[in-house]
Amino acid sequence: MRLRLGVLISGRGSNLQALIDAASDPTYPAEVALVISNKPDAAGLDRARAAGIATLVLRPKDFADKAAHETAMIAALETAGVGLVCLAGYMRLLSPVFVQAWHNRLINIHPSLLPSFPGLDTHARAIEAGVWFHGCTVHYVRVEMDTGPIIVQAAVAVADDDTPDSLSARVLEQEHKAYPLAVRLIAEGRVRLEGDRAVVKRVAMIVPIA
Ligand code: GAR
Numbered sequence: 001m002r003l004r005l006g007v008l009i010s011g012r013g014s015n016l017q018a019l020i021d022a023a024s025d026p027t028y029p030a031e032v033a034l035v036i037s038n039k040p041d042a043a044g045l046d047r048a049r050a051a052g053i054a055t056l057v058l059r060p061k062d063f064a065d066k067a068a069h070e071t072a073m074i075a076a077l078e079t080a081g082v083g084l085v086c087l088a089g090y091m092r093l094l095s096p097v098f099v100q101a102w103h104n105r106l107i108n109i110h111p112s113l114l115p116s117f118p119g120l121d122t123h124a125r126a127i128e129a130g131v132w133f134h135g136c137t138v139h140y141v142r143v144e145m146d147t148g149p150i151i152v153q154a155a156v157a158v159a160d161d162d163t164p165d166s167l168s169a170r171v172l173e174q175e176h177k178a179y180p181l182a183v184r185l186i187a188e189g190r191v192r193l194e195g196d197r198a199v200v201k202r203v204a205m206i207v208p209i210a
Helices: 014-025 044-052 064-079 096-101 121-129 164-187
Strands: 003-009 032-039 053-058 085-087 108-110 134-142 152-156 191-194 197-200
Touching: 003 014, 003 044, 003 064, 003 164, 014 032, 014 044, 014 164, 032 044, 032 064, 032 164, 053 152, 085 164, 096 134, 108 164, 121 134, 121 164, 134 164, 152 164, 152 197
Parallel strands: 003 032, 003 085, 032 053, 085 108
Antiparallel strands: 108 134, 134 152, 191 197
């Protein structure tokens, strides 16, 4: 049986689309079982519906507090038989209740080479800092934002004349390869956690990913 993914989104959903596209190959070891959005107008919901995937909108303001909202998300993911939760542009900080419930079964994609540039506006900050390399990171989620064992990273060179938009576009291309790769590695049992480090077996890293 394929690993069942629950994908949490807040917006565009291009990384969700990358996972949907990867899973359209029946030999891919994972499938998207449920998409949850905290925003009813997230474009990613249409992508899921177009692929015939179950969707759920859970708006925080419809719940008494953050714990109640997250408890509802946990219940929906469990009911859907989800084995791995993927944050894909989910722009709310998850509380320890949620993070612990899915410990080592919860991953995120972040648009920088962590631990550099956690948080927002990563592309503008990378340009501002003058780094030569920027990129994206797929990592297990820990309570502290944008930390946790790194599963896959992909780097791009920063050009002298890059703008946040141009750099973001090149990083996003890599995100769409890195996320399906990370999910595949987990689904195939090729990621081993050693303390707070993830060790990936038998992957020759080629950056950017072709
Ligand atoms: C992606 O670039 C993702 O890395 C970023 O939001 C974008 C979502 O795009 N996530 C974060 O910044 C989380 N800290 P998408 O909705 O098209 O996948």
